[in-house]
Amino acid sequence: MEIFDQSPLDMIKTVLNRREEENLSPVAVLSSTCLRREYEEPRDLGYRQEFSLDVDRILHSMAYTRYIDKTQVFYLIRNDHITHRVLHVQLVSKVARTIGRFLGLNEDLIEAVSLGHDIGHTPFGHDGEKFLSELCESAGIGSFSHNVQSVQFLDKVERKGKGWNLSLQTLDGILCHDGEIHNDRLKPERAKNFRTLEDEMGMKKKDPSIQLIPMTLEGCVVRMADTISYIGRDIEDAIRLGVINRKDLPGDSVRVLGNTNGTIVYNLVTDIIKTSFRNIYVAFSPEVSESLKRLKAFNLERIYMNEKIKKHTNRIRDLFKLLFERYLDDLEKEKTGSAIFKNFLKDISEDYMTNHKKEEIVRDFIAGMTDQYFLRQCPESLRPVPESG
Numbered sequence: 001m002e003i004f005d006q007s008p009l010d011m012i013k014t015v016l017n018r019r020e021e022e023n024l025s026p027v028a029v030l031s032s033t034c035l036r037r038e039y040e041e042p043r044d045l046g047y048r049q050e051f052s053l054d055v056d057r058i059l060h061s062m063a064y065t066r067y068i069d070k071t072q073v074f075y076l077i078r079n080d081h082i083t084h085r086v087l088h089v090q091l092v093s094k095v096a097r098t099i100g101r102f103l104g105l106n107e108d109l110i111e112a113v114s115l116g117h118d119i120g121h122t123p124f125g126h127d128g129e130k131f132l133s134e135l136c137e138s139a140g141i142g143s144f145s146h147n148v149q150s151v152q153f154l155d156k157v158e159r160k161g162k163g164w165n166l167s168l169q170t171l172d173g174i175l176c177h178d179g180e181i182h183n184d185r186l187k188p189e190r191a192k193n194f195r196t197l198e199d200e201m202g203m204k205k206k207d208p209s210i211q212l213i214p215m216t217l218e219g220c221v222v223r224m225a226d227t228i229s230y231i232g233r234d235i236e237d238a239i240r241l242g243v244i245n246r247k248d249l250p251g252d253s254v255r256v257l258g259n260t261n262g263t264i265v266y267n268l269v270t271d272i273i274k275t276s277f278r279n280i281y282v283a284f285s286p287e288v289s290e291s292l293k294r295l296k297a298f299n300l301e302r303i304y305m306n307e308k309i310k311k312h313t314n315r316i317r318d319l320f321k322l323l324f325e326r327y328l329d330d331l332e333k334e335k336t337g338s339a340i341f342k343n344f345l346k347d348i349s350e351d352y353m354t355n356h357k358k359e360e361i362v363r364d365f366i367a368g369m370t371d372q373y374f375l376r377q378c379p380e381s382l383r384p385v386p387e388s389g
Contacts, residue, residue: 120149
């Protein structure tokens with residue numbers, strides 16, 4: 001069909017697709033190569049390009065809405081300026097799209113992966129993830145990883161179990177983001193399909209330490225941007241709460257990257273662009289990579305493992321166990337008045353119920369909770385009290 005035989009909106013979409021072919025890097029992912037589990041007719045997708053559609057679907061998901069009260073690092077703190085997940089994913093999106101623009105990559109795909117990458121995070125951040133993983137392993141359903149759960153939510157839980165039919169490229173980038181792993185260079189493993197996605201999710205459940213590599217350069221950029229977005233921001237939050245002082249930062253890292261979030265982000269982004277431009281990989285230079293590695297080690301020791309922010313750890317672990325056992329009992333005894341029936345399983349698809357064990361249903365329900373909703377499910381006498389920070 002000639003372009004001029006199309007409707008105005010279809011014509012614009014065709015022009016945008018052609019513009020990608022002409023202007024994006026040869027290693028970028030084109031919207032026209034998008035792969036979905038279920039084929040959707042172009043007319044059903046409307047005038048939006050494929051990965052832009054993924055962005056919209058993620059933004060309108062129930063799980064995205066719950067980012068607003070999901071812990072990043074510091075929980076049970078009364079301070080309106082401490083980072084939560086909703087801000088973190090927006091920062092990742094901005095940083096990653098900036099890098100992608102200078103490298104000639106698909107910014108829609110980058111945005112989709114960025115906004116969706118932490119959808120599967122539990123309440124109370126990585127501590128909650130650890131506690132839920134212990135319970136899942138004891139229940140015989142494998143370990144819990146938030147990146148696997150992100151795909152689970154978007155693909156199998158959202159829309160009452162129908163999922164959003166997101167693209168393979170988006171789901172793969174979300175699964176493989178692993179921002180906690182330090183990489184000085186990432187080269188995509190392009191030969192993947194939906195079977196690969198399922199296999200890699202299974203591998204991650206069996207061995208959470210296994211490193212998965214994104215299938216696209218866009219996914220690799222998001223993985224690097226994840227680290228860039230949290231490393232300096234967590235430092236600023238820790239300083240604001242009196243956990244560390246700016247003078248505590250390692251001198252070798254400060255000399256290369258700076259000692260504020262703004263300078264750290266700028267120097268890391270600039271280095272990636274310079275090192276990766278016109279290459280088939282995304283990378284930091286050796287000096288910057290080592291400086292970042294030292295800074296991550298500092299954050300782990302002085303912030304993430306700091307006893308000052310672990311006051312409620314044992315209480316939160318006990319509450320995870322309490323809720324997991326309660327909801328599992330509610331399912332087994334078919335207590336339809338339980339929150340898991342009223343607020344999660346109501347009108348859920350038959351397909352979801354058929355393909356999930358009771359323990360997996362409990363996992364999905366708890367993982368999707370916000371911090372405050374989680375606490376409201378617990379006996380008031382057992383709830384930890386937030387502190388001013």
